[in-house]
Every structure is written in C-alpha cells, then in structure tokens.
Amino acid sequence: MSASAVYILDMKGKVLICRNYRGDMDMSVVDKFMPMVMDREDEGQMSPIIQIGEVAFIYIKYNNLYLVSTSKKNANIALVFSFLHKCVQIFLEYFKELEEESIRDNFVLIYELLDEVMDFGFPQTTDSKILQEFITQDGHKLEIAPRPPMAVTNAVSWRSEGVKYRKNEVFLDVIESVNLLVSATGSVLRSEIVGAIKMRVYLSGMPELRLGLNDKVLFETTGRGKSKSVDLEDVKFHQCVRLSRFENDRTISFVPPDGEFELMSYRLNTHVKPLIWVESVIERHAHSRVEYMIKAKSQFKRRSTANNVEIVIPVPLDADTPKFKTTIGSCKYAPELNSVIWTIKSFPGGKEYMMRAHFGLPSVETEDQEGRPPISIKFEIPYFTVSGIQVRYLKIIEKSGYQALPWVRYITQNGDYQLRTS
Amino acid sequence: MENLSIDYILRELSSMKIATDVPRCRHCLSKVLQLCSSIVAQDLSPFLPPVVNLMAHSDLLIKKSACLILTKVSECKSELFLLAVNTLLKDIEDSNPTVRALSLHTLCAMKHATFVEHRYSSVVKLLSDPSAYVRRAAVMSVVTMYHDEKSVSKDAVVVNRLYELVRDDDPLVVVNCLTVLEEILESEGGVVLSRKMVGYLVKRLESFTTWGKAYVMKLLQKYKPKSEEEILDLMNVLDPFLDNNCATISLYTLQFFLLLIKDLPDFKDDVFLRCQKMFLGVFTCGNSELISCFLDYLQKEHKPDKNAIQKLFADHYKVVFCKQKEPGYLKIQKLKLLVELIEEENFTAILEELILYSSDRDPQVSICSIGCLKRLVLEWPGVSTQLLKAFHKLLRSERNHVVSNTLQVLVTFSPETLKNLSEVSTQLCLIAQKMSDAEAVVAVLYLIGQFELDNADSLDVIEEFINKFSELDVKVKTQLLMTSFALFCKQPAMFQPILAEVIDLCMHDDDCDLVYQAKCYFSVLHTDAQTAMKIFC
Numbered sequence: 038m039s040a041s042a043v044y045i046l047d048m049k050g051k052v053l054i055c056r057n058y059r060g061d062m063d064m065s066v067v068d069k070f071m072p073m074v075m076d077r078e079d080e081g082q083m084s085p086i087i088q089i090g091e092v093a094f095i096y097i098k099y100n101n102l103y104l105v106s107t108s109k110k111n112a113n114i115a116l117v118f119s120f121l122h123k124c125v126q127i128f129l130e131y132f133k134e135l136e137e138e139s140i141r142d143n144f145v146l147i148y149e150l151l152d153e154v155m156d157f158g159f160p161q162t163t164d165s166k167i168l169q170e171f172i173t174q175d176g177h178k179l180e181i182a183p184r185p186p187m188a189v190t191n192a193v194s195w196r197s198e199g200v201k202y203r204k205n206e207v208f209l210d211v212i213e214s215v216n217l218l219v220s221a222t223g224s225v226l227r228s229e230i231v232g233a234i235k236m237r238v239y240l241s242g243m244p245e246l247r248l249g250l251n252d253k254v255l256f257e258t259t260g261r262g263k264s265k266s267v268d269l270e271d272v273k274f275h276q277c278v279r280l281s282r283f284e285n286d287r288t289i290s291f292v293p294p295d296g297e298f299e300l301m302s303y304r305l306n307t308h309v310k311p312l313i314w315v316e317s318v319i320e321r322h323a324h325s326r327v328e329y330m331i332k333a334k335s336q337f338k339r340r341s342t343a344n345n346v347e348i349v350i351p352v353p354l355d356a357d358t359p360k361f362k363t364t365i366g367s368c369k370y371a372p373e374l375n376s377v378i379w380t381i382k383s384f385p386g387g388k389e390y391m392m393r394a395h396f397g398l399p400s401v402e403t404e405d406q407e408g409r410p411p412i413s414i415k416f417e418i419p420y421f422t423v424s425g426i427q428v429r430y431l432k433i434i435e436k437s438g439y440q441a442l443p444w445v446r447y448i449t450q451n452g453d454y455q456l457r458t459s
Numbered sequence: 460m461e462n463l464s465i466d467y468i469l470r471e472l473s474s475m476k477i478a479t480d481v482p483r484c485r486h487c488l489s490k491v492l493q494l495c496s497s498i499v500a501q502d503l504s505p506f507l508p509p510v511v512n513l514m515a516h517s518d519l520l521i522k523k524s525a526c527l528i529l530t531k532v533s534e535c536k537s538e539l540f541l542l543a544v545n546t547l548l549k550d551i552e553d554s555n556p557t558v559r560a561l562s563l564h565t566l567c568a569m570k571h572a573t574f575v576e577h578r579y580s581s582v583v584k585l586l587s588d589p590s591a592y593v594r595r596a597a598v599m600s601v602v603t604m605y606h607d608e609k610s611v612s613k614d615a616v617v618v619n620r621l622y623e624l625v626r627d628d629d630p631l632v633v634v635n636c637l638t639v640l641e642e643i644l645e646s647e648g649g650v651v652l653s654r655k656m657v658g659y660l661v662k663r664l665e666s667f668t669t670w671g672k673a674y675v676m677k678l679l680q681k682y683k684p685k686s687e688e689e690i691l692d693l694m695n696v697l698d699p700f701l702d703n704n705c706a707t708i709s710l711y712t713l714q715f716f717l718l719l720i721k722d723l724p725d726f727k728d729d730v731f732l733r734c735q736k737m738f739l740g741v742f743t744c745g746n747s748e749l750i751s752c753f754l755d756y757l758q759k760e761h762k763p764d765k766n767a768i769q770k771l772f773a774d775h776y777k778v779v780f781c782k783q784k785e786p787g788y789l790k791i792q793k794l795k796l797l798v799e800l801i802e803e804e805n806f807t808a809i810l811e812e813l814i815l816y817s818s819d820r821d822p823q824v825s826i827c828s829i830g831c832l833k834r835l836v837l838e839w840p841g842v843s844t845q846l847l848k849a850f851h852k853l854l855r856s857e858r859n860h861v862v863s864n865t866l867q868v869l870v871t872f873s874p875e876t877l878k879n880l881s882e883v884s885t886q887l888c889l890i891a892q893k894m895s896d897a898e899a900v901v902a903v904l905y906l907i908g909q910f911e912l913d914n915a916d917s918l919d920v921i922e923e924f925i926n927k928f929s930e931l932d933v934k935v936k937t938q939l940l941m942t943s944f945a946l947f948c949k950q951p952a953m954f955q956p957i958l959a960e961v962i963d964l965c966m967h968d969d970d971c972d973l974v975y976q977a978k979c980y981f982s983v984l985h986t987d988a989q990t991a992m993k994i995f996c
Contacts, residue, residue, distance in 0.1 A: 059606075060568075060603075060606070061606070083787050083788050084788045085748045085751065085786075115706075115707045115753070116670065118746065118748040118749055119705065119707055119746075120670070122746060122749075144492055145488070145489045145524055148492065148524075148527055149523060152527075156596065156599040157599045157602050157603060159638050159674075160670035161631060161668075161670075162631065163669075163670070164668075194631070194668060218777075226777050226780060226808070227780065270736075271702075271736050274704070276665075280665075284699075304740070304743075453745075
C-alpha cells in the first residue's frame with residue numbers, strides 16, 4: 038500500500054488536520070471529496086471508496102469525523118482500511134475521545150503520531166507502546182511509567198529493553214463476549230462466543246511468561262483427559278507468542294509487550310442456551326397506541342449474577358406519553374435512541390422478570406423510517422465464563438529473579454446481542 | 460476567545476523571551492501549525508525568521524514543530540534557508556537518534572536547491588547509522604530523493620547499500636528497504652527475488668510488523684519457484700500465515716498459495732478450506748470496510764468457482780446474515796453471497812433473511828434482495844409457495860419503493876413463470892391507483908395486461924389513466940397503449956371503446972414515437988383484426 042496523504046475532516050468536509058506523505062498530489066484535491074460523499078448518500082450508493090479521476094479516496098467514519106486517505110496507485114484497499122482503523126485506535130489510546138475538540142487540543146501530538154506511524158505512505162511502527170518513545174508530548178494518558186530509554190536495536194519489536202517498575206504485577210482478564218442473533222420467530226440464527234485474554238503487564242526487564250490453560254488438546258495429550266477442559270477453536274495470538282511452541286506442545290510462552298494488550302482470542306461454536314432470553318409481545322393499534330409486554334429470563338446458573346443489565350427496546354419514532362410498569366429495575370424512555378431502556382442493576386440466574394410499556398401514537402402517521410430494529414441487550418456477568426476456561430498458572434521468569442504477582446479476573450459480557458422483533 | 464491572528468503570534472514568537480519560556484513557545488508553535496492545517500492558502504512566510512531560529516532550540520518538541528512548519532512553507536524563497544540548512548546539517552551529527560532522523564526527514568522534504576545539494580551525502584551517511592530508527596528514516600528518504608531526481612538515487616552505491624540493509628537486524632529497516640527498492644527499481648521489475656532471498660525473507664517474516672508481513676507476502680507473490688519440491692517447502696513453511704491474526708495477511712498468503720499451485724489444481728480445494736476459519740473470522744470482526752473488501756475479493760476472484768464458495772460457507776451461512784446497523788453496500792454484498800449459498804437445508808432460513816431485507820428502508824438493499832428472490836423463483840421452481848407469499852407481502856408493503864421494486868422484478872419474469880405467480884395479481888389494480896413513480900406504473904400496467912384479471916377492475920384502472928392522460932410520462936403512455944391492446948385481444952367486446960380512446964389520445968400526442976406506434980396499431984387492426992390479435996398475443 039502507499040497512501041499519498043491522510044486527512045481528518047469534520048462532518049462538513051473541513052480539513053482539521055492533514056499530513057502529506059508522498060507529495061505527489063495536490064492537497065486541495067480533498068475539496069472534491071465531501072460533495073461526492075453527499076451525492077452518493079443522496080443516491081443511496083454508499084461505498085467506502087470513492088474514485089475521482091486518478092485519485093482514490095479511501096475513508097472511514099468515526100463519530101463525526103472522516104478519516105480519509107488518498108492514493109494514486111497500488112493502494113491495497115484492505116490494508117489502508119486496517120491502517121485507518123489502527124490510527125483511530127492509537128488516537129483513542131492517547132486521548133480517550135476522538136472528536137473535533139480533542140483533535141484541536143492535541144494538534145502537535147497528532148502531527149507527531151502521524152509522522153511516526155507512516156513514512157512516505159508506508160506504515161511504520163503502530164504499536165502504541167513503542168510509539169511512545171518517539172513522542173515528546175507530555176501529559177497524555179499513556180504516561181504511566183517513567184519513559185524507557187530509546188530502543189536502539191530491539192531483540193523483539195514489541196518490547197523495549199530497560200523497562201523498570203518498582204512493583205512487578207500482571208493483570209489477566211478473561212473476557213468472553215456472547216454474540217447472539219434471534220429471529221422474530223424465536224429461533225436462534227447465530228450464537229457464538231468470542232473470548233479474549235487481555236493483559237496488563239507491569240514487569241521490569243525482559244520477562245519470559247508461560248500461561249497454562251485447561252486446554253482440551255493439552256489435557257488429552259498429557260493424559261488428564263478426565264479433568265474439566267475446554268476445546269478452543271480458532272485461537273489467535275498476539276505476535277509475541279511463540280507459535281511453534283504452541284503447535285508442538287500447546288505451551289503458551291512469550292515475552293510480553295509493556296502495558297496493556299490482548300494476548301489471545303478464541304471462538305467457541307458450542308451451542309449454549311442464550312444467557313438472557315427476551316420474549317416480546319408488541320401490540321400496535323395504529324393511530325392510537327402501542328403496547329409492549331417484555332419478559333426477560335436469565336438462563337445461567339443460580340449462583341451467578343448479571344450486573345448492569347440493559348434491555349434496549351426500540352419504539353416508533355413518533356411515540357409519546359410513555360408509561361411503564363416493571364417487577365424490577367427501572368425504565369427510561371430515550372427519545373434520542375427511539376428506545377426504551379430497561380435497566381436491571383442485578384439479575385441473578387434462573388429468574389424471570391416482566392416489564393410493560395405503553396405509548397401513545399399520533400393520529401397522523403409519519404412515514405416509517407426505521408424498519409423494525411431489533412431488541413438489544415447489554416450485560417456483564419463477573420466470575421463466570423461460558424466456556425469454563427480456566428487459567429491454571431502464569432509463570433514469570435526474569436533473569437534478575439524478582440517475584441511478581443499475577444491477578445486473574447473472569448467476565449462474561451454481551452457482544453453483538455440482538456433479538457429481532459416481529 | 461484566543462487571539463489567533465498572524466500578527467499576534469508573530470509578535471510573541473519574535474520576542475526575545477520566547478526561547479527561554481518553553482511552554483509558551485510550544486503553545487505559539489502549535490497555533491502556527493493550526494494555521495497551516497487549513498488548506499486555504501495563507502502566506503506563512505513571515506513566520507520563517509523565528510521558526511528558523513527555533514529549529515536550533517534544545518527542546519525536542521519545539522524543534523519538531525519548527526521543522527514541520529518549515530516544510531509547510533517550503534515554497535517561498537529566502538536567504539534564511541542557508542541558515543536552516545546549516546542547522547539541519549549540524550543536527551544530522553547530533554547524538555540523539557530522534558534528532559538525526561528528524562533533520563534528515565526535514566532536509567529531504569524541502570525542494571529548494573540549497574537543501575537538495577546536501578541530500579545525497581546525508582542520506583548515504585545515515586544509511587550506516589548505528590541507530591535502527593535513523594536507518595529506517597534514511598532508507599525511506601531514498602524514495603523522496605528518487606522522486607525529485609531519478610538518476611541520483613539509482614546509483615550503484617545506494618542500491619547496493621539497500622540490498623545490504625535487507626539483511627539488517629531491525630525488521631522495519633528490512634521491510635523499508637524492500638519497499639524502497641521495489642519503488643525505485645520499478646522499471647526493471649523491482650527487487651530481485653532469488654531463491655536465497657525468498658528463503659531469508661520467509662525466515663524473518665514472523666518478526667515483521669503486521670504491515671511488514673502483509674507487504675512482504677504481497678511481494679513474494681512475484682516469486683515463481685522452479686520445482687514442485689520447492690513449492691511444497693514454501694507452502695509448509697508459510698502454512699501458519701493462513702490463519703494469521705490479521706485477516707489481510709491471511710488473504711495475501713492465500714493469494715500466494717493459489718499462485719503457487721496454479722499447475723497443481725488438486726490442492727486448490729484443500730488450500731481454500733484451510734482458510735475457512737479466516738473467512739468466517741472476518742465476518743465477525745465488525746469492521747465493515749474490511750468485510751466488504753473480502754466479499755469483493757470472493758466475488759471477483761472466485762465467482763466462476765461457485766463450488767468452492769459453497770464449500771466454504773454452506774455450513775456457516777448464518778455468519779453471513781446482515782446486521783441492522785451495517786451500511787447498505789455491505790448488506791448488498793452479503794445478500795448476493797447468501798443467494799449463492801442456498802441449498803435444500805438452509806432454504807427457509809435464507810429465504811426468511813432475504814424477505815426481511817426486501818423491505819429494507821434503503822431502496823438499493825431492497826431491490827437487491829428482491830432481485831435475489833427472483834433468482835430463487837427461477838432456480839427453485841418446486842418451492843414457490845413460500846416465495847409467492849413473500850411477493851404478496853411485499854406488494855402490500857407500506858413503503859412505496861418496496862412495492863415499486865417488487866413490480867420491476869416481477870416484470871422481468873417470462874410469461875410462463877408469471878403464470879405460477881398469478882395469485883399475486885389480485886392486488887395489482889389497487890396498486891396501480893396508488894403508485895406514482897413512472898417505472899412502477901409501467902410495470903403494473905404491463906402486469907395487468909399479462910394476468911387474467913377481473914375485467915371490470917382493469918377497465919376502471921385504464922379509464923382512470925385515460926382521465927389523467929395529459930399528465931402521464933411518455934413511458935407510461937406507451938405502456939398504457941400496449942396494455943389496452945393486450946386486454947382488447949383477450950376481451951375484444953369489452954375493451955374496444957377503451958382501446959379506441961387510447962389510440963386516439965396517443966395519435967394526438969406530442970411525442971412522435973408514440974404517435975407512430977399508435978398509428979401502427981391502428982392500421983394493423985384496421986386491415987385485419989383477427990390476424991393482428993394472433994400475432995400480438
């Protein structure tokens with residue numbers, strides 16, 4: 038790929054910041070971009086690539102910003118998209134929110150970052166921890182440890198030498214997200230668990246870590262087939278993990294990057310009962326009112342509890358005078374989302390709750406714009422994983438021989454969790 | 460509101476105190492950068508004197524900002540450039556690698572002759588710098604140089620040095636060298652990939668950054684192994700990359716494999732299936748642009764090989780289902796893929812999905828989905844009851860574009876197929892009175908002519924159109940003429956007066972084609988009505 042320039046534009050197409058990488062294009066070419074996007078939007082032919090003459094605009098939208106990359110030749114579209122998304126991620130790590138305001142506040146920092154992540158249109162280092170070494174700005178979010186000395190030659194590209202902490206600690210989060218799609222008739226269209234092990238590493242020197250999981254393949258080869266184990270599918274590792282060792286004897290061994298990163302992800306296709314099930318009866322009386330009866334059921338073990346459950350029920354655009362009745366939790370009408378949000382702070386397993394909502398509808402009907410959006414659910418179940426995955430040990434070996442503490446947490450949460458309504 | 464005027468900042472920057480007040484100075488420079496960032500041309504040359512002075516400042520951030528501003532005002536000419544060059548040349552000798560790289564970058568970004576004459580020596584010097592960070596920058600600077608002055612950078616010293624640096628310890632230097640060589644030697648076919656070089660790159664591949672891996676994998680696609688043994692070796696070593704974390708790398712690996720096994724077609728299915736996880740993974744990644752790229756690849760490269768796609772997704776078709784929030788273009792691509800995957804077992808589920816999106820609020824998605832339904836009607840003659848129901852429902856939809864799209868798809872069926880769908884016809888007359896866009900009206904009129912309808916209803920419809928004849932679109936008028944004729948052929952007695960009236964109206968229209976057509980119908984009927992009916996029906 039080779040990007041000629043990268044721009045960040047606001048909703049009206051005004052350039053907030055731009056960086057010319059190759060100098061082979063007039064920078065003002067971007068003026069043609071926004072009118073073209075508008076045209077396309079009007080005609081309903083949206084696409085993430087717009088070609089004007091010999092210039093290709095490859096763009097993504099984030100909040101109310103456009104990140105646009107222009108390219109003349111040989112651009113590798115998929116890679117440019119990945120790069121733009123990566124940029125968003127880096128900006129977010131540096132200043133939490135990415136929006137017009139934060140761009141204005143962090144002008145020089147963005148220039149510095151843009152200088153480092155790409156050179157002459159080719160991506161360079163995009164690892165935020167390594168990037169930090171080249172960034173002189175202070176007071177940004179990432180600065181936790183004293184800045185390590187410049188990495189001159191790195192044995193591994195993701196960790197600098199000479200990192201030092203007073204207290205050596207490792208935090209391990211096992212997070213499983215449940216993706217669910219249920220059809221209007223109540224049959225499960227898709228159900229899948231995406232797991233991730235995220236780490237926050239505050240360790241000095243070049244530590245060597247080994248992680249033991251209750252991996253089924255490992256247990257079978259070592260003759261512990263009877264113990265409880267999980268069958269991980271589609272395992273993906275951070276680049277620091279030695280893949281050859283994993284292939285050989287299923288050991289997960291690695292020199293971790295400093296700070297926060299995702300060590301591995303996996304997928305489980307085993308069919309599990311949807312953790313939170315919602316049945317809805319919607320009665321529409323055109324021109325007068327619409328009534329909802331929502332029944333939510335928790336289908337996990339009694340000793341677990343789902344926290345901060347939010348059931349978002351879409352209602353018509355022009356609904357008014359909301360009335361609610363629930364057995365538990367609270368309901369709120371959120372007109373900006375055209376939804377009712379039913380919040381249940383704590384939802385123990387094996388319970389069933391009801392909610393009724395009543396809305397008035399105007400006698401004159403507006404054109405139905407939104408289709409029938411699905412009900413979506415947010416939740417978080419601590420100390421519980423659907424897969425039953427367990428961290429058996431985390432060994433930390435460093436040549437200076439310090440003792441380090443590993444902390445482990447398990448969480449199951451919603452991913453893309455949607456139930457279509459009829 | 461802060462004062463952002465050029466004068467004010469200039470005054471601040473030119474004051475003597477500024478060099479000692481670091482935070483104030485940084486702030487002022489960031490304001491200048493904000494001025495630069497607007498594309499609207501502003502003359503920033505007044506800033507040059509203070510900026511050139513600040514380039515020698517010991518604070519790194521001030522230095523960076525000053526250099527950046529300098530590159531933004533590179534168009535103007537000034538004696539100050541000489542001073543700037545000297546500062547840069549001094550910084551190239553600095554002990555801090557960041558400073559060395561920064562000054563080289565700045566030096567190469569300036570197009571002015573004063574800077575250009577020092578480029579070559581500086582770049583060559585820093586190509587052997589002890590710091591990897593500086594070497595990376597130096598390697599990339601070769602391209603900048605090349606684009607300004609083609610002959611200089613192609614000389615043997617630089618090219619040889621770059622080939623040496625391909626063996627550098629730092630992974631980024633290696634990848635940068637490859638990209639640069641590829642670009643400056645483009646006319647000679649890029650980097651020379653010997654067997655040894657390929658072996659070396661494959662060994663280093665794991666250490667590269669994501670972008671580096673992707674780039675090198677793409678580069679490797681140029682390489683053609685000599686023997687089957689070598690092909691198999693390469694495939695064995697590269698196999699893990701088929702399910703890399705980054706789907707794009709996996710895709711390039713797949714492309715490389717497909718090239719390798721061009722003469723070994725037996726492997727193709729296996730290689731493809733090996734990538735199944737990767738493809739399925741992409742669908743759940745949530746990055747719609749990326750999914751779109753992959754679908755695009757599948758559609759373009761493997762459309763002819765329907766079997767392969769079937770094998771990849773048939774058991775996992777649910778992954779392809781659309782999500783409410785996805786952009787229209789992605790939904791369209793997904794629907795197109797779904798219809799390829801349809802089989803006996805998943806027929807109902809996929810059909811349900813297609814029907815759902817047939818009434819999508821995005822007209823493009825809706826028409827694509829209805830188009831897919833059409834394919835089902837043609838390819839699955841046995842299972843049309845469900846489809847019929849679907850069309851019924853669509854025609855009853857409250858959204859005009861859905862009805863219009865449905866009609867336009869119905870029109871494209873052959874008369875035989877339409878016979879199977881005759882139940883749909885009951886609603887046509889109602890729709891004809893409701894619709895307003897020309898395309899839809901033409902379609903509905905055509906269908907009225909085709910189906911065996913309740914004659915009284917059709918008569919009403921035609922009469923209504925005759926009443927507002929003058930307001931109609933030419934296309935609609937033409938179709939009205941043809942429909943009246945078709946109806947006349949079926950029920951001559953009932954429709955004769957109507958046909959006469961329509962022909963009369965058409966013959967007096969402004970559009971000459973329509974007049975000609977009407978005359979043609981008239982003369983044919985006039986000469987021999989019986990034969991005419993036989994011909995036209």
